[in-house]
Amino acid sequence: MKKFLPLFFLFILQAAFAQETIKRLVIGRDIGQLKDIRISGRIIDEITGEALVGATVTVPELDQVKVTDPNGGFELVLDRAEYNLEFRFVGYETIRYPITAVGDGRLSIRMIQEDFELDDVVIYGRDPEKNIRSTDMGAITLSVNSMRELPPFLGEVDIIRSMATLPGVSQVGEAAAGINVRGGGADQNLIQYAGAPIYNPTHLFGLFTSFNPDVVNDVTLYKSVIPPRFGGRGSSILDILPKTGALDRWGGDLMLSNISGKVGINGPLVKDKISFRGGFRASYINWFLKSLSNPDLRNSQANFYDGNVVISAPISDSNEFTYSFYTSYDDFAFASDTTISWQNNSHSLQWKSKINERLSLEALGYYTQYDYSIFNRSGISDFDLNSGIIDFGGKVFFQYQLNPTHKFTFGGDIKNLQIQPGELVPSDSQESGILPKKVQNEYGLESGAHVQHEFEIGEKIGMTYGLRYDMYSYLGPRTVRQYAENQAKSDGSAIGEQGYGEGEKIIDYSGLGPRGSIRYSLSKASSIKAGYNKMYQFIHLISNTATIAPTDFWKLSDEFLAPQIVDQYSLGFYNNFKGNIFETSIEVYYKDIQNVVEYKDGANLIMQNFLETELVPAQGRAYGIELYAKKNLGRLTGWISYTYSRSLRRVITAFEEEIINDGEWFASNFDKPHDITLIGNYKVSTNTSISATFGYSTGRPVTFPEAKFDYSGNSLAYFDRRNEQRLPDFHRLDFSVNFKFRGESKFADGDWTFSVLNVYGRRNPFSLFFVDETGAPPQANRLAILGVPLPSLSYSIAF
Template sequence: MKKLLFTFLAFIILQGLAAQDQPKRSVIGRDIGQLKNIRITGRIIDEITGDALIGATVSIPEIDQTKITDNNGEFEFILDRAEYTLEFRYVGYESITYPIVAVGDGRISIRMIQEDFELEDVVIFGRDPEKNIRSTDMGAITMSMNTIRELPPFLGEVDIIRSMATLPGVSQVGEAAAGLNVRGGGADQNLIQFAGAPIYNPTHLFGLFTSFNADIVNDVTLYKSVIPPKFGGRGSSILDILPKAGSIDSWGGDLMLSNYSGKIGINGPLVKDKVSIRGGFRGSYINWFLNSLSNPDLKNSQANFYDGNLVISAPISEEQEFTYSYYTSYDDFAFASDTTISWKNNSHSFSWKGRFGEKVGVQALGYLTQYDYSIFNRSGINDFDLNSGIVDYGAKVFATYSLSPTNTITIGGDFKDLTVQPGELVPNNQQESGILPQKVQDEYGREMGAHFQHEFELGEKFGMSYGVRYDLFQYFGPRTVRQYAENQPISDGSAIGETTYGDGEKIISYDGFGPRASIRYSLSKYSSIKAGYNKMYQFIHLISNTATIAPTDIWKLSDEFLKPQIVDQYSLGFYNNFKGNIFETSIEVYYKDIQNVVEYKDGANLILQNHVETELVPAQGRAYGVELYVKKNLGRLTGWVSYTYSRSLRQVITAFEEEIINDGDWFASNFDKPHDVTLIGNYKVSTNTSISTTFGYSTGRPVTFPEAKFDYAGNNLAYFNRRNEQRLPDFHRLDLAVNFKLKGQGRFFEDGDWTFSVLNVYGRKNPFSLFFVDEAGAPPQALRLAVLGVPLPSLSYSIKF
């Protein structure tokens, strides 16, 4: 009897202790006796900044359901009346367990706070560990700033563009190269937008730095396969960069100093709990670095750059939010002290997000972007200014209607007006100078689009997203357009007349439907197969005889002679996660058909060319490849390996023999690099110390070498035969960085980071470009120019306050 009584008392005590440890369950909804189809919605935000946490994971283990928050941080479940445990997870934030009793429709607001580093539980890349398996997205990769900061910094700074180039199918033509090449496309085939506004030159110092301050960026999403119909205007990819809002309840800031540049930022409430502001400024002091280079021209050069951001956010309620974003950047580079090249970006964007009831969400955005680029020559009597620019303004609106948590329809439309100033030459002293003023005709165009998308799931196995985008482009006057004789190549000699169009008069228009679809079939909880198709139209072209974006390149609208680029892409992928999502793997194959690619006649003259059609030839393109990806998410050692085998080819066949390139055979594009390997590793030595490394290898890009030289009118001229049949030496480079985190003990400084990095650890002289030297009795000799030919150390210190 005593034993039985003791057992009973022990049971009561243990139950009491268990009850003390059991979290109290929150009752959700008004109890009206509802038993099924209880709708529980919610929003997840950052505890400090109030930012919506996009892509956070919300799980209910009792029914094995998981949802991912949308672009407004929202989620939704349809439940039966019962007790549940909601589990909230987001990379870099403390997890939250929230027990509830669902008795009726209701809403939850969750605030998550960033966590300190835990040695055995860090995700370096991605948010939801199973999103790559469950979603219908193909080629859509979101990298948070926490992920990007794990990579070795470039010259002391986190570099957003270069971080994207570590992903499969994404590359750059070489060191100090501006822009990205995505799945065989040119740098102009990528739409890079910041807060919804397009940015035309996202680089500092010809590509050595990215012109986006990482402290102002919330996250970055790259779409490279099946692009959502709400995006248009480019043929290869969309890089969508979202700014970070400031805190609505307290002031803070950050400061970073390195041996190349420095930046400062501040954020806080303009109106407490209602309106926040975040500002940032970054500037360079890099001339000492240029003076250390071996190239004599670069050694005697000077460079300056800066960029600034301002973000004002007003989350006036859980249903509505207004955001204004301003971005500016400026560069000038004085080459050998007499010629200065400068470029400048300015963009304004204003967005509104709102929800109407539980099913409808609406977003509207307007923007204005200006891009100016100039060359100033101050060598003496023939001083001149050469100015060009783009003005791009537009608006977008789209609405999302949720038929159910797994069935969503999105519709919308957008327009933009474009003014392109290809070039204007202004002599500094017209009376004494031998240079005459000259201006290329401005161009005017308008793009309009309407789009529809439907995403749904049928059970656990099958998911689909399909949609269509209609694009319309109109090319306007004022403009004088040449006519050329039939049955002759387009050239100055075949011009037979001109037609003049008045202000606002339509010259030509193009339109087309771009269907997009992707299908997902889940083989298991941890593996799936996806297939997709994507069609894109591009109405603006980069006219350049270089392999990468340069400030002197010409942006050109489609007209009667230069048709829009049309890209059809087919994709197929297999995705598999292992060991509880610790390892993530994928293999994707793709094929692209590209119509109306821009190619150039031999010896094309593109500067101040009023009739650039005389220098171009019509071409077709195709690209194909396979992408392998392995990523380790957890543990001391994290990182990923990506390998891409790809080809990017061009073909030029016309009715005129003198325009045909390489006898009509397919030839490699300027950015064709068949093999591309990237290895990323991050090792956590301790809670406060980490080592990160990046190794990259790729095939050298194609070039054309002169095969001989000949004398013409007393001048030695080089002879070029077949285009892009030689290659630069293969590229490879190792970068290393060590990061020390310091926890602040005082009232002012919260924490600080020391980062020591070395670029090009073993001093590989990767060629940036080639130039040719004439030697007597021999063909012109090719010499390489290496920008980073030696190990380049950097040291930076950053603090938060």
């Protein structure tokens, strides 16, 4: 018997090797090719058929890692040999795929989701060393799954507020719409959904983001070296990609909270060919207003909704068409007599094509519209005030992969802008003393061409450089004022007018914007990067508030208002620890801003046909240092971000009456030198997690009245220097607990989330207003939006 044991074990070993040989897939047709074998493929969800963007493909034998593109595609260049490919994506089972490469070929990989504990399984949703190895600076991608680990805002994942937890990104207050990035204004950020720009991304004056997270795949913020394919804004690009539906079966989700509810459905319109995803969300928020401390807000009414439709047709492995529709609506009745409403609508159609193994194409056309209205129904002077903007255009870019270390991107875009700054329509009542008035519409044509080259020199050095050439034309019809030379522009210095016909060119602007970054790897776990970025912005937000409000309006660059030009210089050090469990970075930056908009003292911005009489050109500069530390794995995950930054303005003109603060540098409305955020998520068990967010920042600048005086029987405040004082510092703690219940039926298989905003009831001031008192200076009063702890409870299920 002993003689047979070695033979038995030999047989077992041979069977094992035979089994391994059977599992190993032979790729390509054997034509004797030895090198530069191209293996391409696409990774999708096993159940939904949705492309998995940012999944990693690893070739351990070559220490090579690739990340899938927006279509879920990847490409490897290999020699003739055997390899053991590994496919990873956050929340999905890792796939190990042994292959033998004998010629060019293609793979189709289907991955399936799994429940996992972070202590037991290490799964990365992207290349874990991307922050070290890539030349990207200031580009941060957050998946919706990552955002779900943050305490929800009133029961919801909030995309904009999630971005504000990152270094260099801030908001001016608790009801702030938009974000401020590296010392830039809220209008310097291009927020786009499925490639279409969105001009007011908020509900209820900034308390909610108007993007339903259930129809969002991931969000990328570019804030340092912005790829040349993006243009039109000075500070950042927030690129929001929609989630497509399943190709093989129908499903959906439902969420109810004490603030709002939403429902979604997705599935195949044509099985395996055309998918559909739709989502709708609406509020029942009036009870929340009743809990606010401000009496006017307590006596107000509010409603909002948003909806999304995504239709995707992956007609082949190489071609996919996607149509996206987005709408949002708000109305807010302030103290029962004034109603403010605003609405976004956007359509986009995208085509992605892999022309051959090296060349791919992405083309997109879009139409977006933003409208706002104010309705006054006080019964005495009823009126409607309407404004809006229409933006439609197209863009196309090509990507050419010369070899694994050289990639070219090139293309162009064009857009048409139409702005209605304001139209005042009085009511039909004969008692109304208001006369109708309409501000002239504005028309502009903006276009750009771009090219970019990414390459590596050995393992140590990587470089990305590119150019973008922007062109802009301000068009008629329009009546343009002419002013006397050597006098400030005012109604009194106007000497005539000139008319321009429809489509007639009034003025042109253009500029070349170089962009580039270089990376030097100190080791596999650390690198240094430096970058430069130049941006042109031809549209401006006209506002007398520190944040986007529905009453603000947009204005195009004209012969009096030049485009904003932003030059940014960045330097960073990046280091990962303990097998990429810890990720850290330090970045410093300096920005020079030309032609930023400031306002004359006492400027009248509403219904102004000749706005140049109220504006003054300003210089801007911003600089800062950003510290970031993140723990990616383990029961306790999260990050800490700290930013020290300054955002300054200076106004010096030839006319003394236009100079602000004696021509000295002063703080912008959103200058907050210190900003720190702490995020923590603790996984108690497979089904329970706890998360908390703490934020602290310096109070933003404000202007207090220095004195008051009487004029014609009226008591008026006197203001001297602009933005010399500050609001009290901001700080707040939010907390949430999430429970996942697993039941026998689908409706018992859901998530409960309990959260508390403003745990210790901090009355952070959103603004100050002043009340006149006899015999005393104007008295300051503080308005707080969230002055008490605010609990919320939500329940969500998938079916």
